[in-house]
Each structure stands twice: as C-alpha cells, then as structure tokens.
Amino acid sequence: MADKKGTDPKTYKFDTLSLHAGYQPHKNAGSRQVPIYQTTSYLFDDVDHAAALFNLERGGHIYSRISNPTVGVLEERVAALEGGTAALATSSGMSAIFLTVMTLCEAGDHLVVSSQLYGGTVNLFRLTLPKFGIKCTFVKPRDTEGFKKAIQKNTKGIFGELVGNPGNELMNMPEIAKIAHEAGIPLMVDATYQTPYLCKPFEHGADIVVHSLTKWMAGHGSSMAGILIEGGNFDWMQNDKFPTMTKPYEGYHGLSFAEEFGPTAFTMKARAEGMRDFGPCLSPQNAWNVLQGIETLSVRMKKHCSNAEEMVKYLLGHDSVAWVSHPSVPDHPDHDLAKKLLPNGRGSMIAFGIKGGKDAGVEFINNVKLASHLANVGDTRTLVIHPASGTHSQMDEATLKFAGLSHDMIRLSVGIEDINDIKNDFEVGFKASRKPRLVSNQ
Amino acid sequence: MKFKVNGQEVFASTGGRPFDKNKPLIIFVHGSGLTHMTWVLQTRYFAFHGYSVLALDMPGHGLSSGESLKSIEDMADWINNVIDAVGYKEASLVGHSQGCLVTVECTSRYPDKIKTLSLMGGAGAIPMNLELLTLAENNDPKAVDLMMDWAHGPAGHFGGHPVPGLYHINTGGMLAKSRTIKDTLGVDFRACDNYKNGFEAAKKIKIPTLSILATDDKMCPVKEGKKLADLIEGSQVDIIDNCGHMMLLEEADRVLKVLKNFITTNFPPKKI
Numbered sequence: 141m142a143d144k145k146g147t148d149p150k151t152y153k154f155d156t157l158s159l160h161a162g163y164q165p166h167k168n169a170g171s172r173q174v175p176i177y178q179t180t181s182y183l184f185d186d187v188d189h190a191a192a193l194f195n196l197e198r199g200g201h202i203y204s205r206i207s208n209p210t211v212g213v214l215e216e217r218v219a220a221l222e223g224g225t226a227a228l229a230t231s232s233g234m235s236a237i238f239l240t241v242m243t244l245c246e247a248g249d250h251l252v253v254s255s256q257l258y259g260g261t262v263n264l265f266r267l268t269l270p271k272f273g274i275k276c277t278f279v280k281p282r283d284t285e286g287f288k289k290a291i292q293k294n295t296k297g298i299f300g301e302l303v304g305n306p307g308n309e310l311m312n313m314p315e316i317a318k319i320a321h322e323a324g325i326p327l328m329v330d331a332t333y334q335t336p337y338l339c340k341p342f343e344h345g346a347d348i349v350v351h352s353l354t355k356w357m358a359g360h361g362s363s364m365a366g367i368l369i370e371g372g373n374f375d376w377m378q379n380d381k382f383p384t385m386t387k388p389y390e391g392y393h394g395l396s397f398a399e400e401f402g403p404t405a406f407t408m409k410a411r412a413e414g415m416r417d418f419g420p421c422l423s424p425q426n427a428w429n430v431l432q433g434i435e436t437l438s439v440r441m442k443k444h445c446s447n448a449e450e451m452v453k454y455l456l457g458h459d460s461v462a463w464v465s466h467p468s469v470p471d472h473p474d475h476d477l478a479k480k481l482l483p484n485g486r487g488s489m490i491a492f493g494i495k496g497g498k499d500a501g502v503e504f505i506n507n508v509k510l511a512s513h514l515a516n517v518g519d520t521r522t523l524v525i526h527p528a529s530g531t532h533s534q535m536d537e538a539t540l541k542f543a544g545l546s547h548d549m550i551r552l553s554v555g556i557e558d559i560n561d562i563k564n565d566f567e568v569g570f571k572a573s574r575k576p577r578l579v580s581n582q
Numbered sequence: 583m584k585f586k587v588n589g590q591e592v593f594a595s596t597g598g599r600p601f602d603k604n605k606p607l608i609i610f611v612h613g614s615g616l617t618h619m620t621w622v623l624q625t626r627y628f629a630f631h632g633y634s635v636l637a638l639d640m641p642g643h644g645l646s647s648g649e650s651l652k653s654i655e656d657m658a659d660w661i662n663n664v665i666d667a668v669g670y671k672e673a674s675l676v677g678h679s680q681g682c683l684v685t686v687e688c689t690s691r692y693p694d695k696i697k698t699l700s701l702m703g704g705a706g707a708i709p710m711n712l713e714l715l716t717l718a719e720n721n722d723p724k725a726v727d728l729m730m731d732w733a734h735g736p737a738g739h740f741g742g743h744p745v746p747g748l749y750h751i752n753t754g755g756m757l758a759k760s761r762t763i764k765d766t767l768g769v770d771f772r773a774c775d776n777y778k779n780g781f782e783a784a785k786k787i788k789i790p791t792l793s794i795l796a797t798d799d800k801m802c803p804v805k806e807g808k809k810l811a812d813l814i815e816g817s818q819v820d821i822i823d824n825c826g827h828m829m830l831l832e833e834a835d836r837v838l839k840v841l842k843n844f845i846t847t848n849f850p851p852k853k854i
Binding site: 212228 | 595598626630727728731743747751757
C-alpha cells in the first residue's frame with residue numbers, strides 16, 4: 141500500500157455525487173452533460189456477446205425496457221446518494237413499490253404495512269395485492285409494538301413511509317428495523333418526503349428504499365419517475381423465507397440471485413424478472429429530467445425546509461388555523477425522533493386544520509392564487525390540496541380515520557418561492573375561508 | 583456450491599452453471615476481506631463456455647465457514663486442498679490483489695497441478711499502510727472506507743458500472759463488511775504484510791502467466807506488478823488505462839476480454 145496520507149477517505153461527498161455519480165464523460169464522447177440515449181435497443185458485437193448479455197455473464201444493455209444508459213446513470217447516482225449498492229428506476233413511484241413487492245413476495249405471502257401512506261399506496265396494499273394472493277395487515281405508524289405483533293409465519297417484510305402522508309406521523313425506523321430483522325424479514329421504506337438529503341434510511345436499518353422521484357428528487361413538477369434502492373446488507377440466505385432469491389431460478393438457467401449477486405441480489409432480480417415481465421420502464425428523457433433536478437437537490441431542499449419552518453411558525457400563530465402538524469413543532473409527538481432521523485431538516489410537508497372545517501377548506505383552496513391546487517407534492521412551487529376530497533378520496537370513512545385523516549385537513553407542500561409571497565397568498569385564502577357561509581359546515 | 587476442505591465447509595460460486603468434473607477447472611481467488619462476488623463479471627462467462635468454475639470464498643469469508651487463514655502460505659496450501667477436494671488433478675488459477683500472492687505461492691509449491699496463472703492487480707509483496715492495517719485489526723469500518731477509496735481509480739470514483747444500476751464503491755464496501763472486519767480484512771492485511779516470498783516464488787513459475795495491471799492502481803502500482811511479472815519466464819502483461827485496483831469491476835469487460843484470450847489459448851475449454 142503505497143499511500144501514506146491521512147486516514148480520511150477521499151470518496152466524493154453528497155453534493156459532488158449529486159452532480160457526478162454514475163457518469164464518466166470520457167466514455168460518452170466527452171459529453172459533459174449526460175446524453176439522452178433515446179433508443180429501444182443495442183447492437184450486439186456477435187452472437188456470443190448477445191448470449192453473454194442474456195445470461196447475465198456481462199454487464200450491458202439489451203433493450204430499454206430492461207435497462208438504458210441514461211436511466212443507468214440515474215440509478216447509480218441515486219444508489220450513491222442513498223449509500224446503497226444498487227438501484228432500479230421505474231416509470232413512477234407506484235411502479236417502484238409494486239415491483240418491490242412482486243420481487244419479494246409470492247401468492248400466499250403477507251406484509252405488515254404502516255397505515256399512514258399515500259392513498260394510492262393504501263389501495264395497492266388493501267385492494268390490489270390481495271388479488272395476487274398477497275395479504276397485508278395495517279398498523280398505525282407510531283404503534284411500534286403493533287408491527288411486531290402483526291408479523292405472521294408467512295410475513296415477508298414490513299413497509300411504510302418514514303413520515304406518513306398526509307398526517308406527518310413518523311415510524312420509529314430504527315426500532316421497527318430491529319423488529320423486522322429479529323423476524324428475518326426486510327424493512328422497506330418509502331422515503332419520498334425526505335430524499336437522501338434529509339435522511340438515508342439505510343443508516344437507520346432499512347433494507348430497501350423506494351422513492352417517487354417525481355417529487356423533490358426531480359423537483360420541478362415536470363416528470364414522472366420512481367426508483368427502488370437496495371442497501372445490500374440483508375442476508376436473504378439466513379432462513380427459508382425467500383426461495384425466489386435463494387433457490388435456482390428457472391428463468392435464468394438455474395441462477396440463485398442471492399448466491400451470485402449477494403449485496404445487489406434484490407435489484408438484479410427486480411430487473412431481470414420484474415422489468416422483463418412487468419415492464420414499468422422509465423423513459424430516458426424523464427431520467428434525464430430527474431438528473432437535472434438531482435443536480436440541485438441539496439440547494440433546493442435547504443430552501444424547502446427553511447420555507448417550511450417559516451410557514452409552520454406563521455400557521456401556528458394564525459387565527460384561522462385549528463392545528464398544525466409538522467415534525468419541527470415542539471409538541472409534535474415525533475419531534476424528538478424527527479430530530480434524530482432528520483438532522484438536516486424536517487421536510488416541507490405540512491398538514492394543518494382550518495377552522496370552519498371542510499367548507500372553509502374548500503374556500504381557502506379555491507381562493508389562493510400563488511399556491512397551486514393539484515395532486516402532487518415536492519414541486520419547486522407551493523402546492524395545496526384537501527386530501528379527504530382529493531388524494532385520499534377513494535377511502536371510506538373508517539379507512540380515512542384509521543389513516544389519521546380529518547375533513548378539516550389541508551396538505552401543504554411548501555415550495556421555494558419568496559416566503560412573504562406564500563404568506564400573502566395564504567392571507568387571501570384564509571380571508572375567504574372566514575366569509576359567512578349560507579350552509580353550516582357542521 | 584458447498585463442499586468440505588480440511589473438515590470445514592467451503593462455498594464457491596460455480597458461475598451459475600452446475601459444476602461438471604469433465605470440464606477443465608478455473609479457480610478464482612479474491613482479494614483481502616472480499617468474497618466470491620467480486621468475480622461475477624468474469625466467472626459466468628467461463629462457466630457458460632466450457633469450463634468448470636470455482637469462485638471461492640476463502641475460509642471465514644463470505645459463505646465459507648471456519649476462521650480466516652493467517653498466512654499466504656497457508657492459503658496457498660488450502661487452494662491445493664481445494665483442487666484435491668473437488669477431485670481434480672489440475673487447474674488454472676486467477677487471483678486478484680492478495681489472491682495474486684496466494685496463487686503465485688500456490689503455483690510455486692504445486693507446479694504440476696497449476697496450468698495457467700492470471701494475476702490482476704498483483705505484486706510480489708503488498709506491504710500494508712500501518713494506519714490501514716491498524717484500523718482493520720481494530721474492527722474499524724473506516725478501514726473499509728479507506729480501502730474502497732484507494733482501490734478505485736479516479737474514474738472508478740465516479741461510477742459507471744458495466745451492470746446498470748450498481749454503484750461500485752458501496753457494493754465493494756458492503757462485501758468487505760459482510761463479516762467481522764477484524765476477522766477478515768484485519769487477518770488478511772496482516773497476512774499480506776507478513777508475506778515476503780513473492781519474488782522468490784515467482785522465479786520458480788514456468789507456466790503461462792498473465793498480469794493485468796492498471797495505470798491508476800494505488801494499492802499495487804504498475805511498476806510493482808511489472809517487477810513481479812519480469813521474474814516469471816515468458817509472462818504477458820496487459821495494462822489498462824484510466825483504471826484503479828478494482829479493475830475486475832471498474833473495467834470488467836476489458837479484463838474479461840484479456841482473460842478470455844489468455845485462458846482459452848493456454849488452457850482450452852471442453853468443446854460443448
């Protein structure tokens with residue numbers, strides 16, 4: 141070992157990886173920007189080369205449903221930022237979750253799932269996965285012991301959003317990871333709200349992380365994308381719960397993913413089987429758009445978080461606001477846990493209750509002009525929605541209650557506009573919400 | 583597959599194909615603290631092209647049981663025992679880094695058994711940086727972080743893995759942390775540091791030998807690799823530009839191409 145310099149590793153840090161990870165210009169005609177490989181397929185050198193790619197003997201690209209060089213840069217970049225071993229990008233966050241579950245589970249399996257999730261995710265676990273023979277037990281995110289009690293013999297994993305949508309309840313990720321690992325199953329975390337700038341779930345025990353890249357990672361409300369990332373630390377061979385990871389797989393000449401690929405086995409299987417058979421591939425153009433967003437991730441997240449904390453103070457002091465939920469609020473039940481898990485900022489999602497209930501909420505949303513009323517979060521622009529009539533409207537009353545939703549709740553995704561402009565806009569909305577109504581909202 | 587050597591269970595990847603004793607045997611020997619998985623972009627090709635492949639987990643590493651062997655000489659004898667255990671009379675050896683010390687020593691000790699030798703990022707001696715050695719022996723994960731830093735060239739630090747979606751440095755780091763650092767990396771580093779017989783062993787080697795070196799290899803620089811190669815009669819040297827010590831991942835295709843040409847010429851596969 142010739143190097144006698146100090147002992148601090150010189151591997152690139154977060155902001156540098158955001159700009160450079162996964163890409164070498166000299167292998168791409170010197171192009172400083174990542175090229176958009178707008179192609180469906182890739183030339184084989186000869187028959188032997190084709191066979192080698194199909195047999196997973198060599199790395200490379202065959203068909204853009206399975207992999208694409210532009211998408212590959214995005215995958216590697218996000219894996220680097222998360223501290224993971226490998227990643228697989230998909231056409232949306234929902235397809236990333238679906239692919240994760242279908243890579244892990246078979247008919248007859250069971251999952252333990254946090255009850256506070258994006259409404260579409262709730263419906264996937266509650267209604268759609270049972271059609272594939274995969275059943276789920278929902279547990280409230282703060283009920284750490286409840287996760288343990290819900291584990292059955294056929295449970296293959298625990299899934300949750302670190303900070304639940306839209307109620308901002310936190311899962312105690314380190315403790316729930318311990319519960320999962322004691323049961324010999326992985327913890328899967330949707331960390332869309334955090335991005336790796338705010339939290340790296342692998343450092344707190346998660347095994348698989350998923351993101352809707354559509355949100356803060358891309359950041360500009362322009363492109364749909366999702367990703368699953370593997371931590372590389374989960375031992376698939378520790379028990380007999382994961383035969384599709386450990387036993388010879390007929391679809392690839394008897395390959396055992398766990399034996400052959402170890403810390404990247406899950407991603408390899410998700411790509412080789414999941415992308416081949418389900419095909420929710422990400423377009424290279426959208427991958428490129430997301431890469432542009434990631435280049436400024438830390439800069440944007442700082443502004444998102446500082447604006448959010450300003451908005452929390454503003455809402456807490458406002459006469460028209462009944463309650464505010466954000467992990468930065470000292471009396472938020474998860475305030476201390478959030479300080480530990482989210483040291484760089486508590487995120488830019490705020491839930492608040494408007495005095496006057498649902499009707500006041502409708503007036504507020506119909507009258508703000510700067511804040512956009514739409515079904516997205518994590519845009520550079522400020523967004524508002526009334527979940528009970530929008531994102532979570534397909535839930536019945538009981539499910540809404542179990543998910544911690546109320547009819548007076550407004551979900552706010554704080555953008556990076558000038559903070560005073562956001563406040564001024566909200567004043568207009570609140571003023572409208574206080575106007576006398578002909579019909580009582582009660 | 584799993585089999586026993588000296589009463590201990592050993593794991594070796596067979597490259598995704600069933601182990602077939604009728605085919606010529608290639609044994610891959612990993613570097614310090616690592617596992618069979620470092621070879622995945624080389625072994626599968628040979629397994630699908632007329633060879634039987636064993637990418638070993640050394641004792642105490644990866645999925646193999648037992649304790650790590652404490653000297654390069656013991657590891658060399660153990661490789662000989664592996665060949666016997668799987669019922670072969672001869673084999674071709676491929677080593678990376680510490681695996682080069684082991685395969686050079688093994689070839690010099692068992693000249694009739696070893697038919698070709700391929701060395702990647704090899705040198706006649708690998709004296710360890712004292713700080714790195716101490717960190718590893720103290721079970722400090724910083725040893726792995728430093729190893730991954732120094733083992734990848736400047737280009738490798740950016741990534742660009744041939745397998746889409748894999749990030750080199752984190753994958754390598756995870757392999758090195760898969761067992762207790764002091765019991766794998768710590769023992770291996772000490773064994774490398776103690777080993778002094780590399781150059782003498784090299785002088786005894788009379789079989790076809792290939793050295794693949796990389797211009798940005800800080801761990802085993804080109805000049806050290808050449809010094810070793812010069813002592814092996816008729817050895818071939820291939821130097822990869824813009825690549826570090828983890829050449830088998832950083833430039834997997836180039837390594838496979840060179841390795842394929844060398845092995846198929848000097849140790850032909852069984853026709854299938």
